[in-house]
Amino acid sequence: MPETKPVLMQGNEACALGAISAGVRFYAGYPITPSTEIAEHMAEKLPDLGGVFIQMEDEIASMAAIIGASIGGMRTLTATSGPGFSLKQENIGYAIMAEIPCVVVNVQRMGPSTGVPTAPAQGDVMQARWGTHGDHPIIVFSPASVYETYYLTIAAVNLSQKLRQPVIILLDEVIGHMREKVLIPEAGKLLVEKASDLVPSDWKPYDEKGLTPLVPFGFGHYYHVTGLFHDQYGFPTGDPPQVERALDRLHHKLEKNRDEIILTNYIGHKEPRVAIVTYGCTVRSARAVVTKAYWQNRLPVGLLSLQTIWPFPAREIEALAKQVDVIIVPEMNMGQIVGEVERYARGQAEVIPLNRYDGEMINPDQIYEQMGRWLS
Amino acid sequence: MENRQEILLTGAGGQGLILASIVLAEAAVNDNKNVVQTQSYGPEARGGASMAGVIIDIDTIEYPEVTRPAVLLCMNQASFNKYLPKIEPGCTVIVDSTFVSGPFHKDYKVQSFPITRMAKEKLGRDVVANMLALGVINAATGIVNRDIFRESIFKLAPRGSGELNQQAFDLGYHLYEEGPGQDVGISVQTPQ
Known part of the structure; x- marks a missing residue:
């Protein structure tokens, strides 16, 4: 067992640290209370780790940036609160459709609209489920402590990579802002498998036979990425059987891994x-x-x-x-x-x-x- | 439940109460206790009223909000007026007589110390009043082991000010041992 030492840690800090432990090296975001500490910790830690922190012009661009970085092969995360989460919805749908892994943290505050910036609420439950249009699948975690925030963030990054599926962490203001005693295991050596090593020679980005790893752009495979319904090579299609198969595919990958997802x-x-x-x-x-x-x-x-x-x-x-x-x-x-x-x-x-x-x-x-x- | 101790630190933004609450929480962690720390956010923490809560327990802490404080610190008049009516009898109330002049209610035992004035007179810096207040609180309650507390202060203080902050903490102990100031004293008075 790695040595564990009790430390006093804030929920938002635990989220940032969990992400870094899970290999996240790209953060793009626009600061908003009560999520700002996540951006602060990322800005402080990522550059030293060879990672990238970008403060974008808004939440829409932040979401687009992490999707782009993911296709480029990085593990990515963005954090926001309700008003910013609303803006991210269109691109979340895009990532679901194009099967691009990413983690979106929403530290909820009282809404609707800009609401009460520092007051806690759990009003974004249905938005997290149905915020983006169409019959999409989604994974949403809701941590109840600083420690849970840490390990659910790690789980979110890993699941999103494995399933090529955006994962949302719906954090409460209370958990994000409070400090609590936690036992964080010392980070072990992180083994990141290079997707390109696992890829069969007949790799297709959206293989009809099932889930294939994402090969980042620039690693020897050419494919098309779109928010339109697409065939197994990524090119747009409106053919009814193919459309139905493609939508089933998105849902089946979650159903097949249910035991790992539902905690x-x-x-x-x-x-x-x-x-x-x-x-x-x-x-x-x-x-x-x-x-x-x-x-x-x-x-x-x-x-x-x-x-x-x-x-x-x-x-x-x-x-x-x-x-x-x-x-x-x-x-x-x-x-x-x-x-x-x-x-x-x-x-x-x-x-x-x-x-x-x-x-x-x-x-x-x-x-x-x-x-x-x-x-x- | 009986082991749960809630400490509420209140005053004006800028008096260092949030930092004090983090130092207290950190010290309690180093003393092998379970801790939850919460604080007020937003504009009020940057100039208006400021509030921070620390819950210390040897058991698991479930509900994270302060409901029945065992200790209430008031570092200014506004917070004294606001929080005193909310506490239960038996709560240890410590006020900074530099800023708080009463009125002192009959139902509560209020102990008054010239916290900020002493920080300025004895140490030349009123910014360490927060650590001095922690000294008074810990002397009154013994929540955290004194040596562990001093070490935690040293670790969390801005670089170069560790010893000054430790002195302030010790001065808090000294103030408590001397007894509440003559100017107000332990006040048991009639409510207004």
Whole structure:
């Protein structure tokens, strides 16, 4: 085991460090509260590592720059908040369609529009899923601590490379800004496989037979990159069977790797009657509740926290709904994930939303009170 | 839950309270404790009211916000007026008498020290008032081992000012041991 030393670290810093540990050497962005510290740390560290930091003229260009750098063979990341995330959507769709790996961090703040710059909210859940148009697949992580931010960023970079798929990290202002004690393993030697070494001689960029590694431009293969539906060589097509196959291809690669993508965590009673399902910083409030209700008072309650929110952990919710009478879904918005929970609970359990949207965290007492009603 | 200690540092932007909270958090990490540090962001941290919270626990810290502070530090009048009504009895309230003149409520035990004035008179620099305040807090509560705290201050202080900041911290201990200042004293007075 590599030596680990406890350090005090901020969530945004953990995101930057996780990215660097995972081999990210290109950052393009436009600073915005509450994500600015990610850019600051990248600006400080990347040049010494031979990497590139660019402050672009806006968020649209930032997104375009990381896509370009990815095709050039670099591991890339950009960070923003809600208003900038809106601007990035068109190019996120492009990266999904052209199967270009990249990681986009959205440190959420209260919206809509410029909203409240420093107030936390979880209002971008559906935007992360459906912000860009068309029936696209997406992977979205939602960390609940500084440590989770670190390792989910690493997972995001690796998954995006493996699946040639943009991955979004939906960070909460609370997690991004707070400092916390974390144990970060000393970085081991990073083995980056050169895609060009793995490539068969009959390599096609969008092989019909399945996922192929991305060969960066300038490594001996010529291909076409477009946001249009394309054939296996990347050239535009409107042929209905090919279009259908191409869209299936985008979704199948996520379905095939489901177990690696979907991360959830259950704590609490073995046979719970009331369960909480939540994500991001709200997990912290829920954990405080379960600690008190289950560990201290032995009440039949549990907490399913979702590190991955998209693709939605449907199977986990289905299984949970069969066990419990009630699922409480606290979130710092007017109700976004709760609809999905309801959909997959399939009437087996009552699903109760618990919402707060005044720019403050949901506190444990609020959840405890709601839970108490169902336990008596 | 009983091991959880919440410390709320309040005052004006520029008094170094956010840095103080980071130093306190770092010291607690070095003392093998779990820590969460939060702070106010935005324009208020750059001139208006400033607030930073530190939660220290030997158990895992779940909820990261300060709700029931065990220690409240007020470095100016505005923060004293704002935060005093929000705390529960039993909270240790430490105020800088350089800027805070009361009124002191009957329900709260307020200990008043001339923190900034002493930093200026004894050390010639009022910027180290924040470390002096940490000395007073740690002397009053013993949250973090004193030697570990001093080392952490040295590590985090801007280059060349490590010793000065450590002196300020020690002066905080000295102030606490001397007892609250005569000008205000431990005040148990009637609410306004």
